[in-house]
Amino acid sequence: MSAMRVDTKVVMLGKESVGKTSLVERYVHHRFLVGPYQNTIGAAFVAKPIHVGEKVVTLGIWDTAGSERYEAMSRIYYRGARAAVVCYDLTDSSSFQRARFWVKELQNCEEHCKIYLCGTKNDLVQADKSVRQIDFHDTQDFAEEIGAQHFETSSKTGNNVDELFQKVAEDFNDSVFQLIPPGEAGVDLGQKKDSYFYSCCHNN
């Protein structure tokens, strides 16, 4: 059993095959070749310590099943998450529609959750501009409208991947300093149970 303490929960949302898992894989294995996460057989949950200034923030990165089949259950996944990375495929406009759906869900249900829009497979777009289906500036506008951060990444080249998660960690660190006095930072006992604790799977 992993005894690693996790500071916050980051959910990965996005349509099937947009590359959520690859993104996490790229990020985790690129930076740290040795560490406790190496023991995880699956890539579904990863605990990743990140240096933010002098502090270390451990992100618990939750991969989620993107299939539409499980759409009704996604609410259970992002419950209590402080950050959500909503992924879409830069070469697939339908995936962006799905991303919009999750953004709406998050705005409705998790107001404390920060949203990070993440276009994936940027390497394909770099190689051939014609395959791009999602305009960078449109997305930028959308991101500003919903108060989200926007990244375009490539898991293949590692482009922008570290930046994305670094930003997630930094934002979390800042929010902790705002919300809770420093002495208690990082202890999740600080977040007292909310109503969602009681509505596990019978209530949605």
Added chain:
Amino acid sequence: MSQRTERRGIHVDQSELLCKKGCGYYGNAAWQGLCSKCWREEYQRARQKQIQEDWALAEKLQREEEGASLAPFSKFEEKKTNEKMRKVTTVKKFFSSSTRHGPQKSCSVVTFVFPSIACTLRSLCILISMQHTRALPPSLPPMWSAGLVEREDRTLRDWRGIFSPSWEMGSPTEDSQEGKSPSPSISRQASMETDRASKEFLEFLKSMHRPGREIHKQCRAFIDGMANKKDLGAEELSECVQDFYQNLSDRLMSHFKGSSESVERVMDQVEKYIMTRLYKSVFCPETTDDEKKDLATQHRIRALHWVTIEMLCVAMDEEIPEVSDNVVKAITDVIEMDSKRVPQDKLACITQCSKHIFTAIKITRDEPASADDFLPALIYIVLKANPPRLQSNIQYITRFCNPSRIMTGEDGYYFTNLCCAVAFIEKLDAQSLNLSTEEFERYMSGQSSPRRPLGDGWAPEDGSAPQGAAAAPMNPVLAQLHRNLEPLSGLSVRQDRLMERARGLQEELVSWEEGVRREVQDILERYPLEIRPPPPSAIDTENAESDRLPPPLTPQVFAG
């Protein structure tokens, strides 16, 4: 045809699942086919009966004792003295008697030993019955009880040494103390687990000196306080426990300046201790409809028995032995969750189960599994396992686990996935399995089974079933059955061999006995026993020097 196929799978009749009392709820094999409510009633009644029987036995034994030995137990000590005296006389007899009486001696010692064993056994029997009633029968004469108690201590000590574990288990002390006793097996386990948890907790706190004492005091006070709050709803109970966690960890932080790691470690132990203690009163409390939900889920999973691994798009190939091995382990783990008392232990079971699933997927696909692979696999495992009291367990973990655990960590991730799996199973419809509505309805109503669609090379049942079983993708249960049959048949062969040799031995013994008898007979015939007439027993015949003695006195007659 369709009717025939329907019967192929393991078919359980609806009526067999219901409570035997006919109350309409579902029964459980662990409760002898009764539902939990009926079982509770039944168990109480049986217990009452047991107590009465024990009393009757105790009284009967008392009467027997009075009738048989003339001396009632009030003269117990006296009787013991008698025994001692008898022993002394036996020993005296032994020393005084000639060697020819050897065998008799051991006999008498045995007879001496025997009543004392019998006596011990009898009093032990009474003791057992009294342990049951937890009180001395008031009808017993006071002296008896006193003597008995004294003896009880001694005997108990002796017998405890021998039967320690089973005795502990058999002692229903916990029952009478905690009042509420849902089932014998649980209460048995409970007393041991509670003791162990307390011991471990104390052991842990010892290393902390002053804060340790403080923590222990607070926990005790909290548990005592909770005893008075049994009537509260589940949510309020949860609130109490969570507040306690919160306050205690805050206090540890600020008061004892613990690092967050050490506080977390302490809180883990606190949770273990408190929840082991409170488990009985807060798990699936009667104030909630958890039990109803358990039954609904169980029913639902049973109704979905036809869902195949392909429909769920699970990336596990159960044909690979290693994979099916891990599948079985995962199923065992998720079922085992119900047997744990502490939320974090339950979570550990879920995590263990998930790890096995990941291994299974990894073996099948040769790459680390993502959530897209994992969730369907977990759903499949839950469908196969149909874990007992699933909803109750989930609710219990949600209510009483340290929130940081379920919210962020790895355990939390797998727990969330389990919740998702359950939610999926509850909502599952034709669309989520990529089936047409008609197909789904047909499967649900049991009119047909997707495992053996018509004309799929599955010959009708008449005669060719074994071939089909060998060739077609077998139900893993059947495969397991076949696999189990092999060692079983091996066992039966070995048993046959054993029987044969035992019979041989028996014959040998018989012939040996006969041989010995014949030999003895031979010897007896060769040297027949002749009884010589006893030598004329004259006084002084054996005295060699009798001639040296002066002549015997002869009576002389004196005149006058």
